[in-house]
Amino acid sequence: AQTVTQSQPEMSVQEAETVTLSCTYDTSESDYYLFWYKQPPSRQMILVIRQEAYKQQNATENRFSVNFQKAAKSFSLKISDSQLGDAAMYFCAYRSARARGSTLGRLYFGRGTQLTVWP
Amino acid sequence: GAGVSQSPSNKVTEKGKDVELRCDPISGHTALYWYRQSLGQGLEFLIYFQGNSAPDKSGLPSDRFSAERTGGSVSTLTIQRTQQEDSAVYLCASSLGGFRTDTQYFGPGTRLTVL
Numbered sequence: 001a002q003t004v005t006q007s008q009p010e011m012s013v014q015e016a017e018t019v020t021l022s023c024t025y026d027t028s029e030s031d032y033y034l035f036w037y038k039q040p041p042s043r044q045m046i047l048v049i050r051q052e053a054y055k056q057q058n059a060t061e062n063r064f065s066v067n068f069q070k071a072a073k074s075f076s077l078k079i080s081d082s083q084l085g086d087a088a089m090y091f092c093a094y095r096s097a098r099a100r101g102s103t104l105g106r107l108y109f110g111r112g113t114q115l116t117v118w119p
Numbered sequence: 120g121a122g123v124s125q126s127p128s129n130k131v132t133e134k135g136k137d138v139e140l141r142c143d144p145i146s147g148h149t150a151l152y153w154y155r156q157s158l159g160q161g162l163e164f165l166i167y168f169q170g171n172s173a174p175d176k177s178g179l180p181s182d183r184f185s186a187e188r189t190g191g192s193v194s195t196l197t198i199q200r201t202q203q204e205d206s207a208v209y210l211c212a213s214s215l216g217g218f219r220t221d222t223q224y225f226g227p228g229t230r231l232t233v234l
Contacts, residue, residue: 045225109162
């Protein structure tokens, strides 16, 4: 089974600064998707960014960008110009792109990184 | 349009009682997922519905857990004879179901507390 590891249970950053959250994963597949979700105290999981494994170019969404290193199985999230509203739990997730068996569609999540933003 | 909705937002029940949790997916989404989020286990997959296909129940932790999806839309997760270890946040997600472009959108979850 695929595993996703987030080695930083907690991170903090000063407002307007940059922070990087780490994620590594283990898979034998070559085609898959990676996601970062944000979960504020409201519990609503919000998609931050996604990356297709077959694309070499790193995904970006405004202040959010990823560093996808396929060979190293690493998928870090960089938040630039951090804002107070970025404070949340961040989850890294993996999904297979191969339509087979019980892995179809399900997300595999890391344990999350709690991000605190200081004013 | 509206996002994924779940009800109730919070549920407190006594050990041994049955509970039903409801999920309303985004209109037009053919795929629906249930996940459980607990302190000890993190986020776990429970069950997956795709259109009219047989659901993938591989994540259900015991036969006390069941789920159905009526008319390809609303889904109900039922937990029978609840135990204290069932206390968790139950999250529902839906997606268009187009596999290569699929992204799951989550509801706000139901926090279940078993006393």
